[in-house]
Amino acid sequence: MKSVNIGIIGGGLMGREMASAFARWCALTDVSVRPVLTAVADLNPATLSWFDCIPSCTQKTTDYKALLANPDVDVVYVAVPHNLHEQLYCDVLAAGKDLFAEKPFGIDLASARRIHAAAKASGRFVRCSSEMPFFPGAQRAFELAKSGSIGRILEVVSGFHHSSDLDPTKAANWKRLNSMCGEGGALNDLGMHACHIPLRLGWKPARVFAQLQKGYPQRPDGKGGVTNCDTWDNALLNTWIKVGGHEVPMRLEMKRLMPGATNTWYIEILGTDGGVRYSTADTKALWLFERGKEQFWKRTDLGFSTPFKTVTGGIFEPGFADVIQQMWAAYLMERAGLLSGRFGCATPDEAVATHEIFAAALQSQAQGPVVSLYNSHAQNSSPRHSCRRQFHRRLRQGHRWLPCPGHAREHPERVALQWRRPL
Numbered sequence: 440m441k442s443v444n445i446g447i448i449g450g451g452l453m454g455r456e457m458a459s460a461f462a463r464w465c466a467l468t469d470v471s472v473r474p475v476l477t478a479v480a481d482l483n484p485a486t487l488s489w490f491d492c493i494p495s496c497t498q499k500t501t502d503y504k505a506l507l508a509n510p511d512v513d514v515v516y517v518a519v520p521h522n523l524h525e526q527l528y529c530d531v532l533a534a535g536k537d538l539f540a541e542k543p544f545g546i547d548l549a550s551a552r553r554i555h556a557a558a559k560a561s562g563r564f565v566r567c568s569s570e571m572p573f574f575p576g577a578q579r580a581f582e583l584a585k586s587g588s589i590g591r592i593l594e595v596v597s598g599f600h601h602s603s604d605l606d607p608t609k610a611a612n613w614k615r616l617n618s619m620c621g622e623g624g625a626l627n628d629l630g631m632h633a634c635h636i637p638l639r640l641g642w643k644p645a646r647v648f649a650q651l652q653k654g655y656p657q658r659p660d661g662k663g664g665v666t667n668c669d670t671w672d673n674a675l676l677n678t679w680i681k682v683g684g685h686e687v688p689m690r691l692e693m694k695r696l697m698p699g700a701t702n703t704w705y706i707e708i709l710g711t712d713g714g715v716r717y718s719t720a721d722t723k724a725l726w727l728f729e730r731g732k733e734q735f736w737k738r739t740d741l742g743f744s745t746p747f748k749t750v751t752g753g754i755f756e757p758g759f760a761d762v763i764q765q766m767w768a769a770y771l772m773e774r775a776g777l778l779s780g781r782f783g784c785a786t787p788d789e790a791v792a793t794h795e796i797f798a799a800a801l802q803s804q805a806q807g808p809v810v811s812l813y814n815s816h817a818q819n820s821s822p823r824h825s826c827r828r829q830f831h832r833r834l835r836q837g838h839r840w841l842p843c844p845g846h847a848r849e850h851p852e853r854v855a856l857q858w859r860r861p862l
């Protein structure tokens with residue numbers, strides 16, 4: 440089995456989760472690449488000391504640049520607050536390493552686009568963390584939707600709920616501050632989870648109406664005082680997608696204030712001929728709709744039918760730690776060119792698309808209207824749309840047709856055309 444040396448920057452909640460997934464890699468039976476945790480960087484020495492339990496992890500440093508200078512590290516996973524994503528991701532790429540980024544892939548849309556451009560320019564293998572689609576129930580929902588057997592899609596709901604913010608005495612952390620989590624708040628925090636499968640199915644919203652809510656404006660700061668919390672906690676996005684030529688309503692829900700929910704990811708896809716519902720709140724249960732003379736919602740208990748096979752018995756139930764490991768298997772196998780049609784991790788294009796949705800949602804919340812993703816502030820700064828703006832401005836000024844240079848690159852057949860100044 441081929442080994443890939445991994446460095447982790449940010450050894451907090453997710454850094455340790457990933458390290459523990461590597462530590463039980465022997466569970467996987469049809470993966471031919473093995474991650475070896477080689478180095479970890481975190482500002483906090485106490486956090487670094489947890490990694491003493493992993494013998495292969497020989498470099499523990501408070502300076503992430505020292506990790507990037509380590510020639511033994513092949514792939515770097517970065518799990519730090521969102522305000523640091525752009526700098527650290529770009530530094531990883533500049534150091535010539537492959538990158539496994541955490542969501543939301545930059546603090547906002549502009550940042551995500553710069554990371555995307557750096558990734559493209561570097562030629563490195565870059566993916567973004569999003570583990571929920573690796574649950575067997577999520578995989579079945581995805582395959583069903585892709586197969587067309589659901590008929591004409593009538594409605595889609597995809598969401599992620601927890602209730603971490605319901606307790607007003609819980610101390611604030613960086614995820615409650617716009618300056619570190621990003622203005623998107625719950626969108627940045629949970630949005631990739633809700634958007635990943637719809638985007639993979641090609642269901643990118645064309646229009647968005649958002650209802651965003653804040654929670655408690657102040658919380659204990661964990662040091663005896665209080666601190667202001669300014670992020671959006673709940674986000675309800677009513678969107679339109681186009682499936683098979685039909686407009687379909689799709690609701691994306693991201694909530695940190697959902698009474699009773701711990702870490703619930705779910706998807707529901709309803710069609711004229713069938714339907715599917717899956718929620719991690721009932722990990723094994725897959726619900727399928729069957730239309731006949733009578734109509735049924737049938738429930739089946741899924742076993743451990745993960746995309747990558749394991750030693751775990753087929754009747755057992757998978758959990759968060761399992762799908763994290765599955766996601767890493769997908770990352771490493773795709774990097775090695777061995778994915779073989781299995782579900783791959785979120786791509787930089789998909790990560791940028793989530794930010795386009797979030798930016799449209801923020802615009803909708805601020806100004807009230809339904810925002811078109813193809814004619815919004817969120818989109819206006821894209822090369823394609825600035826090109827279109829420039830085109831219309833020049834037409835108004837009386838110039839005659841020519842594509843701007845970027846457009847000309849995309850449409851070489853039109854290169855002969857030139858802008859002519861008005862007489």
Ligand SMILES: NC(=O)c1ccc[n+]([C@@H]2O[C@H](COP(=O)([O-])OP(=O)(O)OC[C@H]3O[C@@H](n4cnc5c(N)ncnc54)[C@H](O)[C@@H]3O)[C@@H](O)[C@H]2O)c1
Pocket residue numbers: 448449450451452453454480481482483486501503517518519520521523541542543568569570627628
């Ligand atoms: N995929 C998921 O399900 C999931 C779940 C939670 C968080 N996340 C994402 O993971 C990322 C990290 O979240 P978390 O919950 O692990 O946060 P965390 O606060 O638990 O950990 C962040 C760690 O980064 C370290 N750090 C900060 N600045 C650093 C620097 N300059 N150099 C090195 N280390 C530094 C901190 O000391 C801390 O240990 C975020 O992008 C978040 O959105 C993903």
